[in-house]
Amino acid sequence: MGIERRRRVAGRRTGRTTAGPASERPTKAQRKEEARRERLEIQRRMARSRRTRWIAMGLVVVLVAAGAAYYAFRPRPKVQDPQELLAAAPQAAQAAGCTDVKDVGPYQPEALDRAHIGVPGGPPTMPPVSSYPSVPPASGPHNPTPWSRGVYSSPPPIDQVIHSLEHGAAVVWYAPDVSGAELAKIEDFYRDSSHGLKVIVAPYDYPDQGAAGTLPNGSAMALVAWHHVETCSSVSLAAAFGFTARYGIPPYGGRSYLGDAPEPATPI
Template sequence: MAKQAKSDRQKVIDDIRKKQKGADKRRGYMIVGVCVVVALLIVGAAAYRPVMNWIDLRGFEDLDLESIGAPASACGKVETKPAEGSNDHIPTGTPVVYDDAPPAFGPHWNELNVAPAPMDDKFYFADERPELESLVHNLEHGYTIVWYDETIADDEDAVTELQAVAKKFPGTDNYRYKFIAAPWTSDDADGAEFPDGQHIAYTHWSAGGEGETDPEKAEGVWQYCSEFSGEALEEFMIDYPYLDSPEPDAM
């Protein structure tokens, strides 16, 4: 009888151990499953924004430049001032303090692969933007630069809009597409803030007219906007094409 009781107890113990092992295995599967789900969520979150950016950009492909963004009324009048600094090359790495925010002309760097910035790069985020001294060299070569401030940089839709605009000026073969969209940061590295309520600035270094060679006629050109306007940009680039610059034939 005692032997039978011992056998029954052992069976109960074995059943408990078996159930415990099963529970441990199921718990292990659950932990693995949760880890997999978390990993997929992390990967999905990382991929979500690039995918959505791609989808958003596709939506602009069939739009004309003038149809993108706000109407031209979002921008103020074009402003100009006498320009200087053409062919004023200073050693790369030497900082320049520009009087204007942003600059439209002035001394600039001149080093292969550094200044001017390459024509095939049309849009920059803050952490990848060339130095101002390089971009001013682009202006000397006839580029139009669209500068955007921190307010725009913090707005994903506004940034996507500018990225889409940059894609309207592809490649390096057509000099009419000398265009760059670049961030402006109102800190010691860049300079003062844009005028109150303005978050976009178009700049161009004009020679004073297409084919003009008299440096006394050169001028910097600005147009500030509260938000991006493709309509205003198109008119700006028609009025101030790449040919109207100190060195239009240089890339």
């Protein structure tokens, strides 16, 4: 029996196999080809991964561009004509449940009506809002720095707003739970300074002031100028503009100024 045959027989008896002849082992060329195929497969996987990343990045860019285009060209509510609003103001004020404009008079003692807080001659801190002649306040001790015109989504410092009233500002206060299309119209309208150079629009919400920190009698809107207050049971752009056009400085369209701000020429 030959040597190779004896090996095969022995392997069958013991259950072990022995290495085949050298011709059954991969040659150097075969190993090289296998390595090449593995490299190609790795490269293909990497290429697919890169394509996936580029596609994902492209989608992100497209979505961002689409969002920017929508924001730039989205339909916006039409800003109403000021003259039409003024013509509609009396009827709108009635429909919104607005009171007549009240002259609430000066803060008492009157010597403090225009006093600055924290300076000689003025109180060291702001008195409670409940001590002012009206809610919201329309005069009285205030911060030495006025508040700037504009539309605000959070309550501004009330002591600075009072100072702005002294300079001829008109304020459109609204209750913090008010929302909806009419409030959006008010905000859009007054963002244009040509509709009120000294108009402030903001929520009235000062919990630390107790009952005086909310609008009175369930009002949704209060219109305030120096010594003057009008409250409404619902918000109305026409009613608001009917007030600010005559009680804010400068009055709109050459109308007569009905307010009595002591420093109307001073900016805010």
